[in-house]
Amino acid sequence: MTPNLAELPLIGLLRSASGRFALLFTALFAAAATAAAVVLWWNTAGALDRQTDAAIRADAVALAERRNDAGLPGLITAIGDRLALDVQNEVLYLLVAPDRRILAGNLGEWPAQADADAPWIRMALLRDGGESEARLLRVDLGDGNRLLVGRDVAEKLRLRALLSEGIAWAAASSALIAVLGAWLLRRALEDRLAPVYGTAAAISGGDLSRRVPLSDRQDEFDRLGMTMNAMLDRIAQLMEGVRGVSDAIAHDLRTPIARARAKLEESLGAAADEAALRAAVEQGITDLDDIARVFKAVLRIAEVEAGARRAAFAAFDLVPMLADVVELYGAAAEAGGQTLDGTLPDTLTMVGDRDLLLQAVANLLDNALKFNPAGGRVVLETQLQGGLVEISVADDGPGLAVADRARVGERFFRTDAARTTPGSGLGLSLVRAVVALHGGEVDLADSNPGSTPPGLRVTLRLPAGAQAPNATSPAA
Numbered sequence: 075m076t077p078n079l080a081e082l083p084l085i086g087l088l089r090s091a092s093g094r095f096a097l098l099f100t101a102l103f104a105a106a107a108t109a110a111a112v113v114l115w116w117n118t119a120g121a122l123d124r125q126t127d128a129a130i131r132a133d134a135v136a137l138a139e140r141r142n143d144a145g146l147p148g149l150i151t152a153i154g155d156r157l158a159l160d161v162q163n164e165v166l167y168l169l170v171a172p173d174r175r176i177l178a179g180n181l182g183e184w185p186a187q188a189d190a191d192a193p194w195i196r197m198a199l200l201r202d203g204g205e206s207e208a209r210l211l212r213v214d215l216g217d218g219n220r221l222l223v224g225r226d227v228a229e230k231l232r233l234r235a236l237l238s239e240g241i242a243w244a245a246a247s248s249a250l251i252a253v254l255g256a257w258l259l260r261r262a263l264e265d266r267l268a269p270v271y272g273t274a275a276a277i278s279g280g281d282l283s284r285r286v287p288l289s290d291r292q293d294e295f296d297r298l299g300m301t302m303n304a305m306l307d308r309i310a311q312l313m314e315g316v317r318g319v320s321d322a323i324a325h326d327l328r329t330p331i332a333r334a335r336a337k338l339e340e341s342l343g344a345a346a347d348e349a350a351l352r353a354a355v356e357q358g359i360t361d362l363d364d365i366a367r368v369f370k371a372v373l374r375i376a377e378v379e380a381g382a383r384r385a386a387f388a389a390f391d392l393v394p395m396l397a398d399v400v401e402l403y404g405a406a407a408e409a410g411g412q413t414l415d416g417t418l419p420d421t422l423t424m425v426g427d428r429d430l431l432l433q434a435v436a437n438l439l440d441n442a443l444k445f446n447p448a449g450g451r452v453v454l455e456t457q458l459q460g461g462l463v464e465i466s467v468a469d470d471g472p473g474l475a476v477a478d479r480a481r482v483g484e485r486f487f488r489t490d491a492a493r494t495t496p497g498s499g500l501g502l503s504l505v506r507a508v509v510a511l512h513g514g515e516v517d518l519a520d521s522n523p524g525s526t527p528p529g530l531r532v533t534l535r536l537p538a539g540a541q542a543p544n545a546t547s548p549a550a
Contacts, residue, residue, distance in 0.1 A: 096256035099272055101254065107248035111241050118237055121232045130211045133165075134223040138213060146177070146219065164226045165200075166208050172218030181222065188212050199226065222304075245441045247534060266295045270302065276530060282310055334361035368486040386429070392456065392463065395432055400454055403439045411448040414439070417455045423465050424538045426512050431536075433506040438467040438532050441502070444528075445471035452522075458538060462514070468521035473528040486509040505534070512536045 133156075141149040153167045168179035176183075176269055187195045188210065199206040210224030269287045276284040285306060286299035289323035334357075341354030399415035407414035435454070442452045450470035456463050509516050521529035 096260040099257045099259050100456060103248065103252040107245060107252075109247065114241065115237070122233065126209055126225055126227060126230065130223055130225055132215050134211050134221070137221065138215070139449070141215060148223075150178040152215070164229075166199075166210065166222070166226060170220055179222070183212075184220075184222075188220075201226065228279045244470060270295075270299065273302070276372075277306065283312065288295040302340070331361075334358040338380075380502045385428045387425055388428070389423055389425050390428045392424050392431070393418050393420065394464075395428060395453065396456060396465070398431065398436065399435050399439060400499040403436070403443065405454060407443055410443060410446075412443060412446050413451045414443070415453050417453065419457065422458060422463065424536065426536065427508075430511070434505045434534065435465060435467070437502070437505050438534075442469035442471070442507065442532075443528075444469050445469065447471065447527075461538055463536045463538045464533055468529060468531040468532055470522065470529045471527060473520055473530045475520060485540065505532075509534050509536065 100136055104236060136150060137149060140152045144151070146272040148425075150169065153169060157166055157167065166179075166181060168184065170184050171177055174184050185195070193212045195210050195212065197208050197210065199208045206226055206228040208224050209227050210222050213221040213223060215221060217453050273284045274287045287302045288296050288299050294360035337354050338358045341351050396416065396418055400414060400418075404414045437540050439452065439454065446469045452470075453468045455464075455466050455467075455468075506516055517533040517535065518532050519533070521531035
């Protein structure tokens with residue numbers, strides 16, 4: 075049966091991140107050990123070889139100078155003196171005539187290796203009944219006489235062998251330590267990642283309450299765990315928001331659907347004439363249109379939050395658009411016994427989606443007029459402040475509690491005081507989505523601090539486009 079490659083130990087090790095880290099650790103450790111062995115060899119065995127070659131070269135130069143000064147007899151005498159002073163029996167000399175006749179030295183014959191082109195030779199020796207090795211330098215004296223100067227390097231070879239054995243044992247120990255270190259490294263990585271695996275497995279199984287446990291080390295794994303926990307908290311928040319939206323849709327749409335159905339059933343069985351039946355059908359259509367508007371608002375908010383309208387950004391003058399909104403809602407304010415004032419500059423250019431900003435401001439004015447008391451005043455203002463376009467809508471209504479301001483903008487969220495008024499709780503959600511699409515922020519504050527009622531001021535701060543003079547004049 076053909077083995078599965080994924081089941082082979084090496085393949086499984088390479089597919090594991092901890093295994094790859096362990097192999098990398100082993101490779102780096104092996105490279106470091108090799109570099110240390112090379113440096114040790116260079117500074118010991120290599121240094122011995124270089125020292126031997128330097129001594130042979132210096133001795134050969136000295137003998138050549140002696141021959142130049144005292145002639146061939148002086149050279150023979152110098153070689154004899156050196157051999158007499160060699161208590162360690164290491165020096166090697168051989169002086170031969172042109173006919174290969176030995177004139178001086180302690181070598182028995184001229185070696186065949188000495189006839190090669192290279193002046194340095196290495197050859198085996200038999201000395202004192204044992205094998206040895208010689209390092210020799212050939213010197214041509216110029217008159218047919220030739221000289222070999224060298225050293226017996228048997229002791230150095232034994233030292234080199236001892237050094238090689240030590241390096242081999244050190245390499246074996248290093249390999250064992252590298253393997254052990256790689257195993258420990260892999261175990262440490264797997265132990266640190268095990269809580270992440272467990273949490274991910276629990277969440278994939280449906281337990282969204284699980285979080286990655288953190289240690290006190292605050293290392294990279296803890297930062298990864300904190301990031302995952304923040305992500306999971308955000309996912310849980312979004313899931314809670316989805317459940318809240320579903321519950322709110324079910325709650326807010328149940329009443330108009332039930333009302334429409336009840337009216338249609340009642341008209342179906344009790345309508346006196348065609349006119350009464352038509353009126354009931356028209357009322358049912360109106361209720362269904364309200365339901366459709368809720369769904370349309372939800373879809374529009376989703377479209378804005380997805381950034382699908384960013385392609386419609388263009389430079390436009392904000393002032394005429396705001397003036398149209400003030401004029402449009404001014405009639406509604408007068409009908410409700412309220413006052414709507416607008417304080418706008420002569421011109422104010424910005425870059426954005428004109429239609430979305432128009433709807434956002436319209437939603438703010440609609441909310442302000444809805445909660446403003448009879449005789450109250452609503453003020454729309456805009457100005458350029460520090461590179462930001464500020465659009466604020468202030469009213470004299472009951473205001474908004476500080477605890478509720480953080481939730482304003484959640485879909486279908488309505489305060490207790492607002493549940494008796496018409497609406498679906500999507501107006502400010504759309505406002506926040508539009509402002510977020512433009513890279514701005516929404517600020518909520520009391521419009522009449524210290525007064526009762528405090529009123530509410532909603533300020534939209536949006537990045538401006540081309541800046542224009544900010545001369546203020548009444549618009550409506």
